[in-house]
Amino acid sequence: MSSGASPETARTTPSSAGVKRLLARTLRHLSRAALGALGVLLVTFTLIHLIPGDPVEILLGDAATEELVAKYRQILGLEGSLPQQFARYLASVAQGDLGTSIQTGQSVNSVVARTLPMTAWLIGVTVLMALLMALPLGVAAALLRGTWFDHAFRVATSVSLATPSFYFGLLLILLFAVRLGWAPVAGYQPGFPGNLQYLWLPALTMSGALVPILARVLQSSIAETMEQEFVETAIVRGLPAPVLVWRYLLRPSLAPTISLLGYILGQLLSATVVVEIVFNLPGMGTALVVEGVLLRDYPVVQGIILIFALIVVAVSFLSDTVSGWLDPRTRLS
Amino acid sequence: MEAESPILRVENLCIGVPRRRRGLLSIVDTADFQLRRHQALGVVGESGSGKTMLCRALMGTLRRHGAGVASGRILYRERDLAGAGEKVWRRIRGRRIGYVPQSSLAGLNPVLTVRTQLTEAIHAAREASATEAEDQALQLLELVRIPRSGQVLEMRSHELSGGMRQRVMIAAALAQEPEILIADEPTTALDVTIQREILNLINRLRERLKMALIFVSHDLAVIEEVCDSVMVMYAGASVEIGPLEAVVRHPRHPYTRALLASRVDLAVPGEDLETIPGDPASVGAWPSGCRFRPRCPLAEDDCREGVQPPLAPAGLQRTACLHHDRMGCDP
Numbered sequence: 001m002s003s004g005a006s007p008e009t010a011r012t013t014p015s016s017a018g019v020k021r022l023l024a025r026t027l028r029h030l031s032r033a034a035l036g037a038l039g040v041l042l043v044t045f046t047l048i049h050l051i052p053g054d055p056v057e058i059l060l061g062d063a064a065t066e067e068l069v070a071k072y073r074q075i076l077g078l079e080g081s082l083p084q085q086f087a088r089y090l091a092s093v094a095q096g097d098l099g100t101s102i103q104t105g106q107s108v109n110s111v112v113a114r115t116l117p118m119t120a121w122l123i124g125v126t127v128l129m130a131l132l133m134a135l136p137l138g139v140a141a142a143l144l145r146g147t148w149f150d151h152a153f154r155v156a157t158s159v160s161l162a163t164p165s166f167y168f169g170l171l172l173i174l175l176f177a178v179r180l181g182w183a184p185v186a187g188y189q190p191g192f193p194g195n196l197q198y199l200w201l202p203a204l205t206m207s208g209a210l211v212p213i214l215a216r217v218l219q220s221s222i223a224e225t226m227e228q229e230f231v232e233t234a235i236v237r238g239l240p241a242p243v244l245v246w247r248y249l250l251r252p253s254l255a256p257t258i259s260l261l262g263y264i265l266g267q268l269l270s271a272t273v274v275v276e277i278v279f280n281l282p283g284m285g286t287a288l289v290v291e292g293v294l295l296r297d298y299p300v301v302q303g304i305i306l307i308f309a310l311i312v313v314a315v316s317f318l319s320d321t322v323s324g325w326l327d328p329r330t331r332l333s
Numbered sequence: 334m335e336a337e338s339p340i341l342r343v344e345n346l347c348i349g350v351p352r353r354r355r356g357l358l359s360i361v362d363t364a365d366f367q368l369r370r371h372q373a374l375g376v377v378g379e380s381g382s383g384k385t386m387l388c389r390a391l392m393g394t395l396r397r398h399g400a401g402v403a404s405g406r407i408l409y410r411e412r413d414l415a416g417a418g419e420k421v422w423r424r425i426r427g428r429r430i431g432y433v434p435q436s437s438l439a440g441l442n443p444v445l446t447v448r449t450q451l452t453e454a455i456h457a458a459r460e461a462s463a464t465e466a467e468d469q470a471l472q473l474l475e476l477v478r479i480p481r482s483g484q485v486l487e488m489r490s491h492e493l494s495g496g497m498r499q500r501v502m503i504a505a506a507l508a509q510e511p512e513i514l515i516a517d518e519p520t521t522a523l524d525v526t527i528q529r530e531i532l533n534l535i536n537r538l539r540e541r542l543k544m545a546l547i548f549v550s551h552d553l554a555v556i557e558e559v560c561d562s563v564m565v566m567y568a569g570a571s572v573e574i575g576p577l578e579a580v581v582r583h584p585r586h587p588y589t590r591a592l593l594a595s596r597v598d599l600a601v602p603g604e605d606l607e608t609i610p611g612d613p614a615s616v617g618a619w620p621s622g623c624r625f626r627p628r629c630p631l632a633e634d635d636c637r638e639g640v641q642p643p644l645a646p647a648g649l650q651r652t653a654c655l656h657h658d659r660m661g662c663d664p
C-alpha cells in the first residue's frame with residue numbers, strides 16, 4: 001500500500017506497454033496480409049486460367065501461325081506448366097513487379113499507379129459520407145426508439161438495403177445530374193478539391209448500401225449501451241447532455257460499427273467496380289473489367305485483384321486501430 | 334436553529350410502475366423519513382423491499398426504470414422534487430446529492446480513464462482549468478485513500494480491483510461536494526476485509542466533509558457501523574424508524590426484531606440461526622392490512638384490515654406495528 005511511484009513514472013509505464021502492443025498487432029496484421037495475398041493470388045490465378053479463351057489468340061487473331069503463338073507465349077511468360085507459371089509470377093510480385101499487360105505491353109504497376117488514386121479517393125469519400133450520415137441517424141434512432149422516427153428509419157433502411165447499387169446509382173444520376181444539374185453525369189478529373197465534384201454522386205450511391213447497415217448496427221449497440229450501469233452513473237453525476245451522448249452512449253457503442261465498416265469494405269470494393277462503370281470513372285474497377293477481364297489480360301486482372309486484397313487488409317488494420325482507440329476493451333483480446 | 338431543520342424530508346412517498354390497463358403496480362409506499370444535516374440514516378430491508386427504488390426516486394431516475402412517483406413529497410430544502418423535471422434534477426444530481434449506485438462495480442465507463450471520469454464530474458459543477466481539475470481529481474483519489482493515485486488516474490475500469498472501483502465511484506460522487514451522499518449497498522459485492530475498509534472510509538469522509546448520509550443495506554450489522562439512525566423497510570413500506578441505539582436495543586416492530594434475531598454476526602456457534610418464517614411479500618401480491626402479518630407472531634384480526642398502517646405519528650422511535658405495546662413481553 002505504499003505510494004512510491006511518482007506520477008512521472010506512472011505515466012511512462014502504460015505507454016511503453018502500449019507501444020509493445022501496437023508492434024505485436026502490426027506484426028499480426030502483416031503476417032495475415034502476406035498469407036491473405038498469397039491466397040488471393042492462388043485463387044485468381046487458378047480461376048483465370050479456368051476461364052475459356054486464350055489471351056494470345058485474342059491478341060493475335062485467327063490468322064496467327066503456330067510458331068507465332070508459341071513465340072508470343074514465351075515473350076509473355078505463358079509457357080510451361082501452370083505451377084511453373086505461378087512460381088515465376090510469385091517471384092516477380094515479391095520483387096514489387098506485377099508483370100506486363102499482354103494487350104498493351106504496359107507494366108501493370110503503371111496501370112495501378114494510374115487508376116489507384118481515383119479508387120482510393122472514391123473509397124475515402126464514401127466512408128466519410130457514410131459515417132457522416134450513419135452516426136446521427138443511428139444516434140437519433142436509438143434515442144427516439146419506438147417513435148415515428150424509429151419506424152420511418154426501419155422502413156427506409158430496409159428499402160435502401162434491398163436496392164442494388166447500380167440501380168440506385170442510375171436513379172441518382174437521373175435526379176442530381178440530369179434533372180438538377182448539380183453534378184457532371186459522368187467522368188473524372190483528378191486533383192483535390194475539384195475531383196469531389198465528380199466523386200460525390202458515386203460515393204452517395206455506394207453509401208446507399210453502407211448507411212442502413214451501419215446505422216442499424218449503431219442503433220442496436222447504443223440501445224445495448226443504454227442499459228449499462230455506467231450510463232445511470234453518468235446521469236446521477238449530473239453530467240451535461242453532450243458529454244453523456246458522446247462519451248457514455250456513442251463511444252462505447254462505436255467499436256462494433258467501425259469493425260463492421262472495415263469488414264464490409266471488402267464487399268464495397270465489388271460495388272466500386274459496378275459504380276465506376278456506371279459513372280464512367282477511370283479507376284481500378286473499370287481497368288479490371290475493361291482492360292483486364294474482357295481482354296483476358298491475366299497480369300492486369302491478377303495485379304488489380306492483389307491490390308484490392310491489400311486494400312482490404314489495410315482497411316481492416318485501420319478499423320481495428322480506430323476501434324481499439326475508441327474502446328480499450330477490444331484491445332484485450 | 335438552521336441546523337435543526339431537515340435538509341431532506343420524504344413524506345408518504347409512493348412509487349409505482351404504470352401497467353397497461355391494469356393500473357399502477359405499487360413498489361414502494363409510505364416511505365417516510367427526514368434527514369438532518371450531518372445525519373447518517375441507514376435504510377435496511379430484505380432484498381426486493383424497495384430500497385433501490387427509493388434511492389432512484391431521490392435521484393430522479395425512476396422514469397428510466399419504467400417507474401414514477403405516484404404520490405407523496407420529496408422535500409429538498411423545502412422544495413418539492415417529486416414532480417420536478419429534468420432541468421431541476423440536473424442541478425440536484427451530483428451537485429446536491431451524490432449517489433453511489435448499487436452494483437457500482439459496473440458503474441465506471443469502461444472506455445474512459447479514471448482521470449476523464451473524475452474531471453468531467455468536476456467540470457460539470459464549476460468552471461475549472463484542465464490542470465485545476467486534474468489536481469482536484471488527484472486530491473479526490475487521495476481523499477478516498479487510493480495509493481499511487483497518479484497511476485490510477487490513467488487506468489480504466491478493467492484494470493482496477495472491486496475495492497478500487499468502489500473507491501473511485503465514491504470519489505466521483507464526492508467530486509461536486511454534495512450535501513447528501515446516498516450509497517446503495519456499497520459493500521455488498523466486496524470481500525469482508527475490503528468491506529471493512531470501505532465502511533471506515535465512509536465514516537471518515539462523513540466526519541471530514543460534514544455530509545449527510547443515506548446508507549442502504551440489507552445487512553443491519555453493516556448499518557450499525559456507519560449510521561446513527563435507521564429506517565426499516567418491509568415490502569415497500571417504512572415499518573420502523575428511529576435512533577440506531579433505540580431501534581437495535583428495543584425494536585418496536587416484529588419485523589425489526591426478526592431481523593435482529595437472524596443476524597449472522599451475532600449467531601452462537603452450534604446453534605441454529607433463527608430465520609423469519611414464511612416468504613417475503615412480493616411486489617403485486619402484498620397482503621391486505623399490515624404486510625408483515627402472515628409472518629408475524631403478534632398478528633391479530635385487526636392487522637388484517639385496511640391498508641398498511643403508517644408510522645406512528647409522533648416520537649423519536651416510530652413504528653407501524655399496531656401491537657407494539659406487546660413487544661416487550663414476547664421476546
Ligand SMILES: Nc1ncnc2c1ncn2[C@@H]1O[C@H](COP(=O)(O)OP(=O)(O)O)[C@@H](O)[C@H]1O
Pocket residue numbers: 350358360378379380381382383384385386387398399400615616
Ligand atoms: N420496472 C419495474 N417493474 C416492475 N417491478 C419492478 C420494477 N423495478 C423494480 N421492480 C420491483 O420492485 C421491487 C423493489 O426493488 P428494489 O428497489 O430493487 O429492491 P431492493 O433494492 O430493496 O432489493 C422488486 O421486487 C422489483 O422486482
Ligand SMILES: [Mg+2]
Pocket residue numbers: 381384385386435518
Ligand atoms: Mg437494491
